[in-house]
Amino acid sequence: MTHPKKHKATALVTGGNRGIGFEICRQLSAAGYHVILTGRDQYRGEAAAKILTEQGLDVRFIQLNVADPDSVKQAAQVLTEELLSLDILINNAGVALDKFVPALEVDFATLKQTIETNVYGVFLVTQAFIPLMQKNAKGGSIVMLSSMLGSLQNMGKSTLAYRLSKTAVNSMTKVFAAELAEDNIVVNSVCPGWVRTELGGSDAPVSPEEGARCVVELALQREHTGTFHREGEIFPW
Numbered sequence: 001m002t003h004p005k006k007h008k009a010t011a012l013v014t015g016g017n018r019g020i021g022f023e024i025c026r027q028l029s030a031a032g033y034h035v036i037l038t039g040r041d042q043y044r045g046e047a048a049a050k051i052l053t054e055q056g057l058d059v060r061f062i063q064l065n066v067a068d069p070d071s072v073k074q075a076a077q078v079l080t081e082e083l084l085s086l087d088i089l090i091n092n093a094g095v096a097l098d099k100f101v102p103a104l105e106v107d108f109a110t111l112k113q114t115i116e117t118n119v120y121g122v123f124l125v126t127q128a129f130i131p132l133m134q135k136n137a138k139g140g141s142i143v144m145l146s147s148m149l150g151s152l153q154n155m156g157k158s159t160l161a162y163r164l165s166k167t168a169v170n171s172m173t174k175v176f177a178a179e180l181a182e183d184n185i186v187v188n189s190v191c192p193g194w195v196r197t198e199l200g201g202s203d204a205p206v207s208p209e210e211g212a213r214c215v216v217e218l219a220l221q222r223e224h225t226g227t228f229h230r231e232g233e234i235f236p237w
Contacts, residue, residue: 008032008033008034008058009032009033009034009087009088010033010034010035010036010083010085010086010087010088011028011033011034011035011036011086011087011088011089011090011219012035012036012038012079012086012088012089012090012129013025013028013035013036013037013038013090013092014038014039014064014066014090014091014092014093014121014125015038015039015066015092015093015094016035016037016038016039016045016048016092017037017039017041017044017045017047017048017049017061018039018044018048020092020145020192020211020212020215021037021039021090021092021093022037022048022052023209023211023212024090024092024212024215024216025037025048025052025059026052026055026057026212027209027212027213027216028088028090028216028219029052029057029058029059030057031216031220033058033087033088034058034059034060035052035057035058035059035060036059036060036061036062036079037049037052037059037060037061037062038061038062038063038064038075038093039061039063039064039093040063040064040065040066040068040071042061042063045061045062045063046061048061049061062075062078062079063075064125066093066117066120066121066122066124066125067116067117067120067121069124072121072124072125072128073128075128076128076129076132079129079132080131080132083132084135085132085133085135085136085140086129086132086133086135086136086140087133087136087138087140087141088140088141088142088143088219088220089125089126089129089133089140089141089142089143090142090143090145090215090219091121091122091125091126091142091143091144091145091169092145092215093117093121093125094117094118094121094145094165095113095114095117095118096114096159096162097110097113097114097161097162098110098111098114098158098159098160098161098162099159099162100158100159101158101159101160102157102158103157103158103160106160106161110161111160111161111164114161114162114164114165115161115164115165115168117165118162118165118166118168118169119165119168119169119172122144122169122172123172126142126172126176130142130176130180130185133183133185134183134185138184139183139184139185139186139222140183140184140185140186141185141186141187141188141218141219141220141221141222142176142180142185142186142187142188143187143188143189143190143215143218143219144169144170144172144173144187144188144189144190145169145189145190145192145215146166146169146170146173146189146190146191146228147162147163147166147191148191148230148235149162149163149166150163150164150165150166150167150168150169150170151167151170151228151235151236151237152167152237153236153237154236169189170189170228170237173187173188173189173226173227173228174226177225177226178226181225186221186222186224186225187225187226188218188224188225188226188227188228188229189227189228189229190214190215190218190228190229190230191228191229191230191235192211192212192214192215193210193211193214193230193231214229214230214231214232217232
């Protein structure tokens with residue numbers, strides 16, 4: 001199906017088919033954005049987008065596996081041909097494979113998969129879609145989903161792979177923010193809290209709606225760039 005060039009403000013969300021990503025898509029669309037919901041699974045992604053479109057929201061699905069360079073490149077090519085520009089990019093897709101596991105017990109395969117998804121994936125997606133955002137005369141907003149577990153100031157034991165990945169995401173936030181300042185593109189990272197999702201588990205105290213709200217609010221603001229947020233406040237690196 002061919003989609004025409006769109007003039008409506010557009011947001012792209014990685015890992016948008018479930019959990020906090022799905023709720024981010026819902027809230028951004030409700031705020032008036034044309035939302036590109038992306039995910040690696042075609043069936044689940046299309047099903048998620050259908051739920052939102054049936055609610056009258058402007059959402060479409062594009063397949064994108066953040067850990068696959070070819071998949072990222074293909075998605076970027078498709079959207080560059082179809083969209084005039086990109087206003088918001090939410091790097092939400094991620095994995096947490098070593099929760100509460102001591103660092104001495106984490107196997108290399110777990111570390112490798114975590115870094116490939118949470119770090120390389122964010123790098124590939126951000127680099128691929130920045131040119132489309134640079135076409136926007138108004139600039140744009142990029143939000144990296146991070147975690148308080150990646151804060152060096154608050155670093156503790158266990159969960160090494162996940163912690164490393166989010167510390168790296170915070171580093172990318174600072175570097176991209178500095179490089180894109182002249183393009184009027186703000187780049188920030190945010191810890192949405194411990195959210196009740198497949199990743200966070202059923203015991204988490206924060207609902208997906210609440211977790212998504214802080215992400216969306218950060219994406220819509222232009223006051224900060226190169227900052228790390230949690231619960232609406234600046235959080236230490």
